[in-house]
Amino acid sequence: MESAASVDCIKLTITMRPRWTLDPSKAYIAFITLEGFGWPVFAVFAVYLYALGYSPLAAGWLLTLWRIIQAVFTYFSGKLMDTISANYGFLAIHGTSVITLLMYSTGKPELIAAAIVMDGIAFAFSPAYRIYEHFAFTGPSKEKLYALMFAISEGVQMVLLVLVGLVFKFLSECGYGDVVLIKWLFRLTSLVSLGLALFAAFVMPKPPTGVSTESFRKFSLTMFKKLPTSLILIVIAEFLLTMAGVLGGLISSSNLLYREFKKPAYTVFFLEFFGSFASVIGSIFIKKVNIEAWHGVAIGISFFMFSTFLLWMRPSMVMLALYLAMTGLGATLQFSYARSIELEFVKEEWRGEYFGFRNMLDSLGGILAPVLAGFLITYFGSIMPFIVKGIMLIIVVLLYRVAALKRTKA
Numbered sequence: 001m002e003s004a005a006s007v008d009c010i011k012l013t014i015t016m017r018p019r020w021t022l023d024p025s026k027a028y029i030a031f032i033t034l035e036g037f038g039w040p041v042f043a044v045f046a047v048y049l050y051a052l053g054y055s056p057l058a059a060g061w062l063l064t065l066w067r068i069i070q071a072v073f074t075y076f077s078g079k080l081m082d083t084i085s086a087n088y089g090f091l092a093i094h095g096t097s098v099i100t101l102l103m104y105s106t107g108k109p110e111l112i113a114a115a116i117v118m119d120g121i122a123f124a125f126s127p128a129y130r131i132y133e134h135f136a137f138t139g140p141s142k143e144k145l146y147a148l149m150f151a152i153s154e155g156v157q158m159v160l161l162v163l164v165g166l167v168f169k170f171l172s173e174c175g176y177g178d179v180v181l182i183k184w185l186f187r188l189t190s191l192v193s194l195g196l197a198l199f200a201a202f203v204m205p206k207p208p209t210g211v212s213t214e215s216f217r218k219f220s221l222t223m224f225k226k227l228p229t230s231l232i233l234i235v236i237a238e239f240l241l242t243m244a245g246v247l248g249g250l251i252s253s254s255n256l257l258y259r260e261f262k263k264p265a266y267t268v269f270f271l272e273f274f275g276s277f278a279s280v281i282g283s284i285f286i287k288k289v290n291i292e293a294w295h296g297v298a299i300g301i302s303f304f305m306f307s308t309f310l311l312w313m314r315p316s317m318v319m320l321a322l323y324l325a326m327t328g329l330g331a332t333l334q335f336s337y338a339r340s341i342e343l344e345f346v347k348e349e350w351r352g353e354y355f356g357f358r359n360m361l362d363s364l365g366g367i368l369a370p371v372l373a374g375f376l377i378t379y380f381g382s383i384m385p386f387i388v389k390g391i392m393l394i395i396v397v398l399l400y401r402v403a404a405l406k407r408t409k410a
Contacts, residue, residue, distance in 0.1 A: 046059055056259075074125075135208070238362065252382070256315065305397070307330070
């Protein structure tokens with residue numbers, strides 16, 4: 001009887017285990033969706049700095065500090081993530097965020113600066129995202145998985161932004177100031193980061209590891225010789241695209257909203273709703289329409305350009321909402337198709353170092369952009385960052401076009 005019971009227990013264990021093993025792609029999509037619960041505090045971060053009395057230039061310097069620190073560490077963290085596990089990168093990012101979000105909530109300049117430094121080091125581990133995507137998103141239609149990820153995460157985020165906006169609006173009408181409300185949002189979001197850290201550490205499947213340091217060394221010495229010309233052009237284009245995105249991002253758009261249009265902080269959440277809604281539309285488009293990935297990238301960047309020039313020509317609340325919506329749509333299309341193209345080029349044996357290198361370039365692209373945005377706003381007006389962004393996007397389109405032609409010839 002005892003042996004039969006033991007066999008039954010063994011059988012039960014064997015049959016139950018697969019039910020608790022998450023598919024990597026589903027686990028990653030769930031993780032990104034949960035991260036969306038932290039988006040409201042990120043969306044309102046620049047407004048928070050302005051409400052505390054920071055100028056656009058001072059806010060730009062803070063974000064530049066974050067980018068500099070990230071750029072210094074991120075190349076090496078990419079190699080580390082592929083040697084141990086990308087999950088530990090997620091753990092480092094969100095484990096640190098639990099502390100830094102509480103530091104931001106104090107409103108003290110010295111603690112905000114210290115939190116920026118800590119976040120810069122922690123987010124240097126962000127190559128973990130690309131490494132995990134390389135592991136989880138397999139098959140010929142990777143853009144479909146990206147589309148599913150955006151549809152779910154942005155859909156949840158869309159609802160959350162409206163709810164947070166309504167709560168902020170109600171509490172503002174009850175007499176609570178923007179700074180007080182945002183401080184509480186930081187504190188609540190720290191709990192989200194704690195949950196994400198635990199989810200990454202104990203729930204998400206871990207990618208295979210053990211890439212040798214010898215392969216790192218060889219890749220470092222012959223990096224650009226190994227990379228196809230098309231991929232090199234994509235890397236340069238993404239560098240400029242990151243710079244353009246930061247240039248027309250939170251520093252510039254929040255300046256228009258909070259300092260130029262004199263709108264309360266909760267308006268940010270309602271405006272960001274349009275971006276999330278448009279992102280869901282873009283995800284549905286990718287899922288339903290089969291087009292070549294290169295064309296998808298071109299369409300996405302076209303939305304970036306069109307929205308930027310619209311805001312440039314007629315700055316207003318309506319145009320700002322349209323700008324954020326079209327930027328959300330363009331970002332979903334461009335990101336999904338561009339990552340799909342990029343993952344086809346990247347080989348598993350040097351993916352960690354490659355994505356670390358890519359992330360370092362993205363960080364470098366974002367180093368000058370926040371300060372440049374603050375400088376342009378201070379000395380040339382609130383619209384100038386968007387004009388410069390539009391010019392940079394034209395260059396990005398040309399680079400992607402040449403990359404596509406090179407790929408076709410190859």
